[in-house]
Amino acid sequence: MSKRWVLKSKSSSNQLRKLQTELHIEESLALLLSQRGIDDFDSAKKFFRPSLDDLHDPFLMKDMQSAVERIEKAINQSENIMVYGDYDVDGTTAVSLVYLYLKQIYSNLTFYIPDRYKEGYGVSKDGIDFAADNNIHLIISLDCGIKANEQVEYARQKNIDFIIADHHLPGENLPRAVAVLDAKRKDCSYPYKELSGCGVGFKLIQALNTKFHLDKKFLYALLDLVAVSIAADIVPITGENRVLATYGLKVLNKKPRLGLAMLLPQEKKGNINISDIVFGIAPKINAAGRIHHATDAVKLLTCENSLTARKYVSQINKLNTQRKNIDHSITDEALALLGKETEKKNTSIVYQPHWHKGVIGIVASRLTETYYRPTVVFTKGEDNVLVASVRSIKGFDVYEALEECSDLLERFGGHMYAAGFSMKEVHLPEFQRKFEKAVSKKINSHQKNPSIEIDTEISFKEITPKFLRILHQFQPYGPENLNPLFLTQNALFAGYGKRLGKNGEHLKFDLFSVDSKQIFSAIAFNMGELLPRIKEELFDIVYSIEENHWQGKTYTQLNIKDLRFHN
Template sequence: MQKRWVERNTVDTDVVTSLSKALNIHKVLARLLVQRGVFDFEQARKFFRPSLDDLHSPFLMKDMDLAIRRIEQAIGMKENILVYGDYDVDGTTAVSVLYSFLKRFYNHIGYYIPDRYKEGYGISFQGIDYAAENNYSLIIALDCGIKSVDKIEYAAQKGIDFIIGDHHTPGNELPKATAVLDPKRKDCNYPYKELSGCGIAFKIIHAFAKTNQLEEAEVFQYLDLVAVSIASDIVPITGENRVLAYYGLKKLNNNPSFGLRALVDLSTKAGEMNLTDVIFQIGPRINAAGRIDHAKDAVKLLISKSLEEAKNCCGLIDVQNMQRKDFDARITAEALEIIQKSETLIKRKTTVVYQEDWHKGVIGIVASRLTEKYYRPTIVLTKSNGHVAGSARSVAGFDLYEALSECSDLLEQFGGHKYAAGLTMKAENVPALQSKFEAVVAQSIAPELLEPEISIDAKIHLADITPKFFRVLKQFAPFGPENNAPVFIAKNVYSVGEAQLVGANHLKMYITQEGAPAFDCIGFGLGEYITHINKGIPFTACFSIEENVWRDKKNIQLNLKGIRLM
């Protein structure tokens, strides 16, 4: 699928020049900073040197004082506390952080993860019944609960209090919990709105530590788990998330928890892990537990107290991950076949596919793969517990949550973000949803949003990519949403020597430009251009600049995103 090349908006050249001089850096690097809202020396210092001192006080969050007071009351009265979380990476890391922290000095505590297949997403009646049967009088819900009005009322009837720590968008009515922690509450003035669910858990333990004069090291030891949640939940790498991810990655690479150490040892990554490595190497394994069996296996791994215990847990999770890959491949193939056999589905601006025997645990992954293939808002549905469960994914720039809101009359329940959501519905409403979702999206989506794009940050000459340039560029990391790895464009480049095909359809070569050295290049999926390039035809390349590590050797490598022949 061809991609549109879109150059980012121009920036004030006077500001760029001034910043370039103030920092003694190349103008291209100054331009990248200005694009990220960095305009002067002090802002650049904070950007390049994230500090834990820049984290906001957790007590700026609405109801945090109530939450800490209730936890302290429970500890003082020796009440049983249940830490409850969702079954994905964000939920399981959140539970692991809060449970591990409190368990260090309080024994009357347990954790609960709902069964994806028997209970579904979020707080369940079964979970509340479990708490009542086991004498838990306080439940701290993480990464879920902001819309669980009826569940909180049910718990209150059983004498169970709730603290909700969520980061999803609230509905019109907030649950009547003891405390509702969610920066997205309209009445919450917390300065940063984009924390992960695990980030909320981190804020709770930070507030508890401040209240009880505990060393901050007691809190910061969990930053590796917070970084894993930030990466896997695809939240913006801005503000506090940038600080938390920066220090979390440092801990992950230097002194991770036993559970994460075991996962890192299973990865194929050479050198230090970045957020992208976490997404592809660590996140899927943690998720596999809840997708294939039960996510409590992931929590058990993440709270391991020894490397031996962690490696034993990791063995099971790795097997589950292999099973997940098998289900993923089969269901993706079946979904693609359904679309390809239907002229109606091919021509639509949305994809909504349903098969009642698909494995619920992987439909989110399949939705992502279908979105990559056809590049349009996508919903994948399957039968689960007498209902139809679905996972939805969107394309850049289109608000999926709003589109689903307009289809809410056909849904039993839905929730999520702009780009990803989950839903449940009655089977008889599936055809109506296919029609209505298509109508809603077709009416509101801009045509260009149905074409994948390459966002280009700046023009560059290859001669400008010096060791100093790259050293500064690396400090823009960690990369992720709203701070993606910069993409550059260079014109009139050409191959040095013979370009080669590697793997399935990948282009491997060295390219240069007049007056510049040659750079090692890899172009994934760009093998179609090899004939033209080997004829010596100049071309325009867009690429990111990376460090390639091979057998302990490091070199600058250009990762080609697209090629245009001259």
């Protein structure tokens, strides 16, 4: 499917010239900074030189003092404490973080991850019953709990207190917990609102570290877990998240904890970036909760014994392989079902009762990439109730469309681009009709065609060693600071080209441009069939610039995202 090329708008020339002069950089780099809201020397300094000194005081977060006092009381009175978290990467890293920190200063401690299939997302009554049965009187919930009003009341009846550390949007009424730590609370004046769940957990242990007057090294050694959560949960890498991610990556590359070290690909060790976490580490951690139980992930992340860690890594790798096989099988089935449709629709809706609940979100994402329209993938859950994962396309609010079908749904939640819900099977035909109508009413023609946003156009002559050094400092990349995409016109094949991959689907080749004889190496995924034309024709490219590490050497590589021939 061809993509529209959209060149981002430029800032005023006066503003760009001012930034260029202050920083002694090229106009294209000044433009990239301006697009990220950086318009003067001081903001550029904070961007290029993130510092742990720039982390906000954790006690600025509403209820932090109450949370610290309750934990201190539990420690002083030798109470049992349970660290509770969600089963995804953000939840398991958050539980591991707080558990590892408290374990160094306190022993009456355990952790709990709900079973994805038996208990579902968030705080469960089963988890609270486990706490009651084990004489636990304080639960610290991480990456969940902000809407667990009923569960917190249930816990209160059993004489169990809650500290909630979450980053999701609260409901109208907060749970009656001892403390509710969430920067998105309307009454919370904490300066940064986009922390991951593990990030909120970090603020809690940062506050405890201050209270107990402990060495900060004690705290910062855990930042590899925070970096993994930031990458996996796709939160903005701006402000405080940029600081946490930067220093977390340093820990991950220099001295990662045992479990993470064993998950890292050998060839990337010492050069792990956010993308490596998203595509390499996070799926393995997630596989534990998708296929078996996320407790395995926490055991790995908190393990200090090599033999035991190896056992968990082996198990998690097997689960990840199993997850891939299931995912590919279901995707093939779903594509076959959609391929039989004769009517042109604005949505993709597929259902098979035997599909694995743990991977339908991944399948929905794959179908969205293929057909580029809002997608719902159903399977059968408990008690003959259908469960669904929903994915959207750029600029279309799928949550809003689901709200128009809410009378048919049992439970639903999510946000603009992804959601999940449950529904009685009898409502499926009506849902298909109603969801298609809701989407068709609001989707516009531009949204139906995928677009690629280009930061700026540059000549190959601009890609100098100084340019690359400064560009490298834009990392870590992520939401609101994406790896910049450049446009260069009039490119030509430079004599080397080779198809890669099992079926020759990818392409590696050298190229130069009409106005520059400098030759660059390029990689182009899923463009292998274009090699004959690339050898003969003039073309324009949209690409990112990356470092490729191979056999101990590092070189600059263009990662081509799209390509257009002149003819």
